[in-house]
Every structure is written in structure tokens, then in C-alpha cells.
Amino acid sequence: MVEVVTAGHVNWDVTLHVDALPKPDGEARIDSQCRSGGGSAANVAVALAGMEFDAGLVGSVGTDDTGEFVRRELRAAGVDCSHLLEVEDHETTTKYLVVDEEGEVMVLGNDGANEEVTPADVDPEFVASADHLHLTSQRPDTAAALARTATDAGVSVSFDPGRRLAERDFGEALAYSDVVFLNDREARALLDSDLEHPSSELHGRVVVVKRGEDGAQIDTPSGSFDHPGFDADAVDTTGAGDAFAAGLLAVLLRDGGVVDPSADYERALEFANACGALAAMDEGARTAPSFAEVEAFLDGQF
Template sequence: MVSVLTAGHVNWDVTLRLDRLPTPDAEAAIRSQRQSGGGSAANVAATLAGLDVETGLIGSVGDDDNGLLARRELEEAGVSLDGVRIVEGTPTAVKYLLVDDDGEVAVLGNDGINEAVAPDDLDERRIRTADHVHLTGQRPDTAAAIARIASGAGVTVSFDPGRRLGDRDYGEALATSDVVFANDREAEAMLEDEYPGSDFSDRIVVVKCGGDGAMVHTPNGSYAHPGFDVDPVDTAGSGDAFAAGFIAIMLADGRRNGADGGRESAPGFDVERALEYANACGALTAAQEGARSTPTRAAIETFLADHF
């Protein structure tokens, strides 16, 4: 049985380091190129595994070389792939990450087959037996179905809808989630009646602010952490690493304190510690090249010790 089940995209990433992000009618020089696994759900799963959390994944890849490489990398990280569909005759989604000298990122890509998992494909037993389910951007009906199954079994749910929040109706999954992750633009969209009927005052909302740290709003109060001063090399995947760090502390503290970390048990874990740990995970990832530069628990502990 896994402790955390993540659900969403499994991609293959091609990272191009540029002297600058290109503008219309301009040209940028490629400084280097590398390839690795990507996709928010896969990134969170790999980071959680690096933090010694037993993690499984729900997603889909093609039966091509990129899909094989993505699965092999996740297996080597220690992620259970029992919930990953391999679809014949369709390519794995590939994302091209353009990274400038300041670590800023732009993304190009195709969806490939990273949304082949439909509600009827879900293994409900696997969802019900997890300690926590983390949703990322994916088909809205699949996200909603996973959230319903988990919530009905008393399993806590977190959701980080990502860049496509404004393009898709994630209202049901958001309404069911105990913890919602968003950057400042996404949080503003959610709170400005973009999702009518979703009241976020009764749950934990984590607002990621990049290099400026993050804020957490809970039913019992709000908390902020300024982040850590690092030289960003590549910010791709840093938000996923942040979410993994927050979830890892939420679950660990919740077990010790006999609480599940959900919206009714915010005092069951140390929110400020989770925020600090999450920022450390994000900072370490941003200071390295590639969305899958997964920090380990030992590396995070050393980083935090060096900064205090």
C-alpha cells in the first residue's frame, strides 16, 4: 500500500538552456540541451519518493521510447507504477522547456497520451487504501472521480491544477480537496468567482510565490515564509517539489499527532514547518538544472541546517 497516490501527467521533457527567452522576430542561442522525465504528477511522485515517502502514480504514457525512459526513471526513483497505463500506437507527451540565464521558463509541448486515464479506468481500491491523494492538471472528469472516491473513503486530497486552471472546469475536484496549491495568479482566479460554489475558507490554501516564498491560509489562521535566497538555474518543477515537501510534512506530523491533515484538522500538523520544508524543496530544485532534479531528505535537512 502506498502512502501518497499522485494523479496527472507523465511527460518526457527536453530542456533547452537559452541565452534569453525568444521574442517575436528575434532569435535565441541554445547553450545546452538535456532530456529527463517530467509532468507534474510524476515530478511530485519522484520528489516524495526521494523524501522517503512510499508513492504511487496514476497516469498514462505511450509505448514509445520516451514512455519507456519515463517509466524507467520513475521506477529507479522508487515510484510504484501500477496505476500507469501504457497505450499502444500513441506517443508519450513531450514538453520542451525553454530556460533562460535567470532560470525563467517557457513551455512548448503536445499532450500526447498523458490524459488517457478516464474515470472507468480507475482502480478504486488503490485510491481508497492510500493515506493521501494528490491531484495535478488532468482531465476534469478523472480528477473529480478520484477526489470523490478518496473523500468517500476518508482519504485526504490535495490539488494543484497548474497553468490550465483557467481553461478547464475543475470545480468539483477543487470543492472536494482538503488542500489546494496555486501560484498567486491561479489563487486570484479561484477567489474571484471563477469557480462559483467553491468556498475556500474551510480548507488549506497554499499560495506559491516563486522566489518570494509562499503563504498558507487555513481555517485557523494564515502563515507566510519568505523563501530562501538561491541563484535560480531552472525553476521548472520547483512548484512540484514544493508541493511534495508540504505533503510529506503534513502526513508525517499528522500521523504523530493523530490527525489526517484535512480541512477539519489544520492544527494536526505544523503548518509553518511544512511551509519552510516545502520552500526548501522548491529552492533546491530551482538551483539545479531540469524539472526532475529531485532533492533527497538528507539534502533538505542539510540545506535547512545551513540556513539557520
């Protein structure tokens, strides 16, 4: 049994820090590089495990050496990998992240084994035994099956659909979600008009709009809260949104659950922004801080 199940992409990241993002036919100098696990579902699972939650992961990797690197790193972080599917004759999805001196990111990647988890691969007992399910970008039919299984079992659901939202029909998964994470671009793609109060357009769901260095907004049926974010010397924004999501969920889950009507969303938003800022101040996608590190950061702000 785990407290939180995360589901979606599991990658191997190769991060190249360059002096500037290259233009067509141009060239950039590589200042440093690192290799580590990535993928939003895996990043959130690792972050929650680092905040002392029992986290489990639903995703897929290949049976290649890279897949073994991914599994080893996840297990070392304390993530339950019993439902991490190993796909024969597939490469583990690899992302090449090119990061400039301002922390801006350009991503290249192969399809690999990332979306080989089908609805038939979903283990209802594993999902139903958790307190919460967090979905990230993946096959829409699998996301829907996971969300439906969780809802039927009384498990709360959050969904961070990611940059491919406009290309994919996540309608069923969104219909089962209690909390939806979006950035400004994704919010414009999903919502018809009301960007100020997205909860009303998404039928009373809690909607979190991430605005990068400008902070974030959380909109609920009973109120809306904004936080301007924190000044941070961004080194690498890769994974900062995943750290943000993990931080917000961690506070809400510790305080009684993501759908608790008395939840302190304002505090959760501040904590999440601090997680995102700390993640952006370090290299790689697996830089989510511990509770103690976030609290120390917040103490230093006031």
C-alpha cells in the same frame, strides 16, 4: 499498497538552456540541453519517493520508446507504476522547456497520451488503500472521480490544478480537496475577492499560495502563515513548484496528516520553500532533494 497516490500528467522533458528567451523572428544560443522525465504528477511522486514515502502514480504514456524511457526512470526512482496506463497508437507527451539565464521558463508541448486516463480507468482499491491522494492537472472528470473515490474511503486529498485552471471546470475535484495549491495568478482566477484569506472563500480548506522567489503563504481556518522564501541562484525553475508541494505534503504526512488540526503548517511551509529553492538551483524537473538535504540547507540558513 502505497502511502501516497499522485495523479495527472506524466511527460518526457527536453530542457534547452539558452542565453535569452527568443523574441518573434529572433534567435537564441543553446548553452546546454538535457532530457528526463517530467509532468507534475510524476515529479511529485518521484520527490516523495526520494523522501522515503511509498508513492504510486496514476497517469498515461504512449507505447513508444519515450514511454519506455519514462517508465524505466520512474521505476528506478522507486515509484509504483502499476497504474500508469500505456496507450496504444499514442505518443508520450513531450514538453520542450526553454530556460533563460535567470531561470525563467517557456514551455512548448504536444498533447500526446497525457489525458487518456478516464474515470473508468480509476481503480478504487488503489486509491482507497493510500493515506493521501495528490491531484495535478488532468481531465476534470477524472480528477473528480479520483477525489470522490478518495474522500469516500476517508483518504485526504490535495490538488494543484496548474496553469490551465482558468480554462477548465475543476469545481467537483476542488470540492473534495482538503488542500489546494495555487500560484498568485491561479488564485486570482479562482477566488472572487479575498486573496489574503483564501481559506474562507474555499469553505475552510487549507490553501497554499506559491509566490516563487517571494516565498509562499498557507491559509487555514485557524490561521495564516507566510514565509519569504530563500535567496537562491536560480538555474531552472522547472519542477520547483512540484518539489515545493512534495515537501509540504511530506512534512504534514509525517506529522499526522494534512488535515490534522494540530499540524505545524509554519514548519511545513518553511520546509516546502527550501525544497523549491533547492530544486530551482539545479537543472531539470526531477531535482527534488531528500529530507537530509533539505535539513542541511535549513541548518545553513540560521
